Amino acid sequence: MSDTIIKIKNLRCEVEGQEILKGLDLEVKKGEIHAIMGPNGSGKSTLSSVLAGKEDYEITSGTVDFLGNDLLELSPEERSWKGLFLAFQYPVEIPGVSNVNFLRTALNERNKFLEKEQISAKDFLAMVKEKSELVGLNNKLKNRSVNEGFSGGEKKRNEIFQMAMLEPKLSILDETDSGLDIDALKIVSDGVNQLKSSEKATIVITHYQRLLDYIVPDFVHVLSDGKIIKSGDKNLALKLEEKGYDWLKTDVPV
Amino acid sequence: MSVEIEFDMEKEVLKSFENLTQSSIFPSNQEKELEKLKTIGFPNRNSENWKYTKLSKLYKKKFTDPKSADLKVFPISKLPNISASTIVLENGIINKHLTCVDQTDGLEISFFSSNSSEIESKINHTTSKYEDAFTCLNSYLLNEGIYIKVKKNTKITQPIYIVNVVTNSGVAVNSRLNLELEKFSELTVLQSFIGPNSSSSFVNHVTEAHLSENASLHINKHQDYKDVINLVSEYIHQDSNSSFTINTFSYSGELIRNGLNVDVDGQNCHTELNGVFTVNNNDYIDNHTLVNHIQPNCQSHENYKGIIKDKGVGVFNGKVIVHKDAQKIQAYQNNNNILLSDYSKIFAKPELEIYADDVKCSHGSTTGQLDEEALFYLKSRGVSSNTAKKLLLEGFIGEIADKISHQNFKEYIIDKLI
Numbered sequence: 001m002s003d004t005i006i007k008i009k010n011l012r013c014e015v016e017g018q019e020i021l022k023g024l025d026l027e028v029k030k031g032e033i034h035a036i037m038g039p040n041g042s043g044k045s046t047l048s049s050v051l052a053g054k055e056d057y058e059i060t061s062g063t064v065d066f067l068g069n070d071l072l073e074l075s076p077e078e079r080s081w082k083g084l085f086l087a088f089q090y091p092v093e094i095p096g097v098s099n100v101n102f103l104r105t106a107l108n109e110r111n112k113f114l115e116k117e118q119i120s121a122k123d124f125l126a127m128v129k130e131k132s133e134l135v136g137l138n139n140k141l142k143n144r145s146v147n148e149g150f151s152g153g154e155k156k157r158n159e160i161f162q163m164a165m166l167e168p169k170l171s172i173l174d175e176t177d178s179g180l181d182i183d184a185l186k187i188v189s190d191g192v193n194q195l196k197s198s199e200k201a202t203i204v205i206t207h208y209q210r211l212l213d214y215i216v217p218d219f220v221h222v223l224s225d226g227k228i229i230k231s232g233d234k235n236l237a238l239k240l241e242e243k244g245y246d247w248l249k250t251d252v253p254v
Numbered sequence: 255m256s257v258e259i260e261f262d263m264e265k266e267v268l269k270s271f272e273n274l275t276q277s278s279i280f281p282s283n284q285e286k287e288l289e290k291l292k293t294i295g296f297p298n299r300n301s302e303n304w305k306y307t308k309l310s311k312l313y314k315k316k317f318t319d320p321k322s323a324d325l326k327v328f329p330i331s332k333l334p335n336i337s338a339s340t341i342v343l344e345n346g347i348i349n350k351h352l353t354c355v356d357q358t359d360g361l362e363i364s365f366f367s368s369n370s371s372e373i374e375s376k377i378n379h380t381t382s383k384y385e386d387a388f389t390c391l392n393s394y395l396l397n398e399g400i401y402i403k404v405k406k407n408t409k410i411t412q413p414i415y416i417v418n419v420v421t422n423s424g425v426a427v428n429s430r431l432n433l434e435l436e437k438f439s440e441l442t443v444l445q446s447f448i449g450p451n452s453s454s455s456f457v458n459h460v461t462e463a464h465l466s467e468n469a470s471l472h473i474n475k476h477q478d479y480k481d482v483i484n485l486v487s488e489y490i491h492q493d494s495n496s497s498f499t500i501n502t503f504s505y506s507g508e509l510i511r512n513g514l515n516v517d518v519d520g521q522n523c524h525t526e527l528n529g530v531f532t533v534n535n536n537d538y539i540d541n542h543t544l545v546n547h548i549q550p551n552c553q554s555h556e557n558y559k560g561i562i563k564d565k566g567v568g569v570f571n572g573k574v575i576v577h578k579d580a581q582k583i584q585a586y587q588n589n590n591n592i593l594l595s596d597y598s599k600i601f602a603k604p605e606l607e608i609y610a611d612d613v614k615c616s617h618g619s620t621t622g623q624l625d626e627e628a629l630f631y632l633k634s635r636g637v638s639s640n641t642a643k644k645l646l647l648e649g650f651i652g653e654i655a656d657k658i659s660h661q662n663f664k665e666y667i668i669d670k671l672i
């Protein structure tokens with residue numbers, strides 16, 4: 001079997017007639033951590049939304065292969081069932097829908113799709129306990145409505161908690177660090193690092209280098225105006241921190 | 255568009271019911287009620303309170319006398335399993351096989367048909383000032399009624415479950431429930447209006463309740479008829495320190511209209527009106543409520559949620575009147591609606607009429623679609639599209655469904671509402 005988890009080729013998308021992703025290429029293999037950095041508005045969240053299956057975007061060209069599937073043909077829930085996870089930059093509040101109840105539903109629907117057994121109440125609770133400890137999610141928050149009244153940091157922890165519960169093959173973390181103080185950042189990064197495995201991969205989207213002190217990437221890519229304009233190792237992030245993005249824009253290879 | 259019905263309204267409308275006039279259990283009353291009915295007149299589309307209600311649906315139909323219909327055995331097992339005294343009114347007739355009432359001290363239950371002379375004087379005390387045509391029609395054609403009295407200081411812990419089932423098509427049922435709660439008494443009533451094979455029937459029900467000082471009445475009611483026109487008029491009178499709660503769940507019926515009127519005529523009363531209505535197909539569900547704050551120092555809370563699907567039409571019209579001397583009233587009213595299709599409609603009108611100056615009142619109404627962001631969030635976590643919608647709708651009605659303390663009843667209802 002191939003080592004590739006996701007392979008994005010020449011991906012272009014539009015929203016309301018405006019092109020946002022303008023021919024993006026990216027390949028992520030098992031065991032790897034990729035960081036995507038780039039200025040505000042460069043298309044980072046758009047990329048994650050498109051990969052997760054949000055319908056607002058029109059894909060005008062390109063292909064995405066995810067573990068041998070044509071990702072763009074799948075519904076958002078099928079993408080999840082096959083192992084894709086997106087931790088949102090702005091997790092929504094869902095009044096009246098219990099955090100753990102919906103997760104149990106999600107797990108069971110996935111298991112049904114994969115023709116696996118339903119998870120027992122006991123196993124589920126044990127799992128909730130283990131994973132919430134991993135990310136330091138307050139006990140009370142688990143049973144509350146999804147994200148309702150959570151602080152910014154609590155919402156991000158809840159995202160990582162859900163990630164831990166769903167055990168995805170590819171996790172995309174969209175600015176999970178924004179809005180976190182340094183302690184929370186450490187806990188969240190610890191969580192991510194503990195979930196790291198040779199079979200899985202992570203894409204970390206951020207525009208601060210500081211997260212990458214905790215989650216050390218194998219590759220760093222710079223996204224600018226809808227394209228990856230530079231790739232390198234973790235030192236690229238340090239250079240970006242020091243010099244900003246502008247130095248890149250002048251020597252973009254044509 | 256107003257092609258107004260230019261004919262003798264009363265005469266024509268009454269034709270719909272002409273086959274039924276023999277069925278009243280108060281025959282001596284009929285002439286008087288008919289006169290009253292003619293004076294009041296049936297509402298039409300020019301009547302402010304009925305302007306959205308397609309009453310022509312009712313006026314066009316002809317109904318048969320339920321007594322001439324066959325009594326079929328209604329599969330009561332289909333109803334939620336609740337340990338309660340159960341009274342089953344089938345096509346307007348007490349079904350003795352399915353009715354089972356626990357005898358308890360301080361609780362008196364009787365049927366109008368077996369005690370008509372005594373009961374006649376006990377009804378219509380709260381209704382007359384409202385001059386409602388269908389309430390008059392109900393008195394005029396009354397098939398059966400249930401009278402329940404809870405004596406002073408009696409707290410009935412087990413609910414009384416009243417099932418108003420229609421098992422025939424094309425019948426008209428006029429039924430009543432009269433509740434008399436003496437001082438410091440307590441009662442919970444569950445009410446099912448149900449009919450799986452009830453097409454083209456008409457159920458015109460009237461509930462009257464009198465809550466004496468410090469009494470407490472709780473009603474959970476649901477409406478689930480197939481292709482029936484179901485009018486329910488409720489008249490509640492509260493004396494001081496009494497507490498009244500009604501939760502109304504409506505989800506199936508060609509045309510449902512609830513007219514709920516509460517006179518809060520004593521101090522320190524608690525009044526709570528909640529409801530969820532889910533409108534499917536071409537159905538129409540209308541909740542008209544009126545809370546009359548006549549005395550000071552009371553609180554009323556109202557919360558209705560509408561889910562409108564397909565080509566359904568929903569109406570919420572909630573009115574609170576705070577009379578001149580009713581100071582220190584707190585009256586809160588809320589209504590939220592979700593439209594699930596491009597063709598669904600809601601007419602929402604919260605109204606406050608305040609004649610006192612020292613009051614705390616608020617009202618609000620919102621209408622929107624299912625939150626797309628929330629749907630995407632759930633789906634991206636592996637909840638299938640249909641389940642995600644259900645979860646969101648369950649969340650939407652949750653705060654009201656949670657008010658039902660009978661778990662079986664609650665689950666049964668939630669399942670139907672979403």
Ligand SMILES: Nc1ncnc2c1ncn2[C@@H]1O[C@H](COP(=O)(O)OP(=O)(O)O)[C@@H](O)[C@H]1O
Nearest residue numbers: 015016020039040041042043044045046047056
């Ligand atoms: N749903 C949308 N509708 C309109 N414009 C959008 C939408 N999503 C993204 N954009 C636009 O696309 C560009 C990229 O946005 P985004 O992907 O959020 O950038 P980043 O995450 O890198 O800050 C911005 O100019 C933004 O305004």
Ligand SMILES: [Mg+2]
Nearest residue numbers: 044045089175
């Ligand atoms: Mg972003």
